[in-house]
Amino acid sequence: MISLENVYFSYENSPVLRDISFQINEKEKVVLLGINGCGKSTLLKILNGLIFPEKGSYYFKGELITEKKLKNKEFTRKFRKSNVLLFQNPDSMIFNPTVYDEIAFGLRQLFPDSIDEKVHFWAEKLGISHLLKRSPFELSGGEKQKVCLASILVLEPELLLLDEPTANLDPRSTGWFVDFLSELDITVITTTHNLSLAPELGSRVIVLSEDHNIIYDGDINSFIEDIDLLKKANLVHTHYHRHGTLKHKHYHTHDF
Numbered sequence: 617m618i619s620l621e622n623v624y625f626s627y628e629n630s631p632v633l634r635d636i637s638f639q640i641n642e643k644e645k646v647v648l649l650g651i652n653g654c655g656k657s658t659l660l661k662i663l664n665g666l667i668f669p670e671k672g673s674y675y676f677k678g679e680l681i682t683e684k685k686l687k688n689k690e691f692t693r694k695f696r697k698s699n700v701l702l703f704q705n706p707d708s709m710i711f712n713p714t715v716y717d718e719i720a721f722g723l724r725q726l727f728p729d730s731i732d733e734k735v736h737f738w739a740e741k742l743g744i745s746h747l748l749k750r751s752p753f754e755l756s757g758g759e760k761q762k763v764c765l766a767s768i769l770v771l772e773p774e775l776l777l778l779d780e781p782t783a784n785l786d787p788r789s790t791g792w793f794v795d796f797l798s799e800l801d802i803t804v805i806t807t808t809h810n811l812s813l814a815p816e817l818g819s820r821v822i823v824l825s826e827d828h829n830i831i832y833d834g835d836i837n838s839f840i841e842d843i844d845l846l847k848k849a850n851l852v853h854t855h856y857h858r859h860g861t862l863k864h865k866h867y868h869t870h871d872f
């Protein structure tokens with residue numbers, strides 16, 4: 617479904633992605649792991665066709681994705697329906713007067729067909745039916761997140777890109793989110809910097825380093841057991857502890 621070939625990207629001459637290549641098959645659940653600033657959000661924006669590689673190629677469903685191609689209305693309509701991104705901050709996505717309008721917006725733009733039925737179906741699935749008449753702006757962070765998720769899932773996409781989706785959720789909502797995700801039968805790529813959450817989000821992990829390249833792509837459990845790789849990704853650090861006169865060394869993950 618996705619093929620990235622030697623992709624590079626920079627912001628104002630500062631490299632953010634270097635020589636990124638991978639392929640992702642339909643219905644795979646992949647975790648994109650790395651510390652802050654390593655380029656995860658930038659990579660999701662490339663996959664969602666919001667920005668374009670400065671070098672290298674990105675193919676989605678066999679089509680080379682270029683700025684020019686996304687100026688074609690018919691191509692864009694199909695692309696935007698099947699390839700959706702949940703931004704890290706739900707506030708940057710909401711702008712409609714009611715939750716109902718928020719969820720219906722994309723459908724009205726792209727596929728104005730059975731709107732009412734689909735909005736109610738996804739609101740029900742996400743447990744937000746009781747909020748449909750409310751203003752999305754006055755909801756809690758977790759509720760906003762669900763509204764944003766409904767607003768993209770209502771398009772029935774083939775690829776769901778999630779940027780640190782649990783960063784603003786409490787443990788109970790995070791648990792709900794993980795279960796919800798595992799039941800979705802589509803391709804999902806989720807970014808996180810949270811090592812202990814990563815195995816809940818997929819079985820394959822692609823790890824970006826601070827140098828903005830891929831240092832691991834494979835089974836997530838093998839990665840988590842490889843202390844040298846974890847150190848290389850800066851996902852663990854060594855800590856000295858004193859217990860009375862005893863001093864010893866531990867590895868710590870950076871999760872809290």
Ligand SMILES: Nc1ncnc2c1ncn2[C@@H]1O[C@H](COP(=O)(O)OP(=O)(O)O)[C@@H](O)[C@H]1O
Nearest residue numbers: 627628632650651652653654655656657658659
């Ligand atoms: N619009 C932008 N303009 C300039 N620099 C940016 C922009 N967006 C991100 N960056 C920089 O690019 C690097 C990678 O950012 P990002 O992809 O957001 O990383 P991550 O999501 O892994 O934290 C960071 O150093 C960040 O400050």
Ligand SMILES: [Mg+2]
Nearest residue numbers: 656657658779
């Ligand atoms: Mg980010």
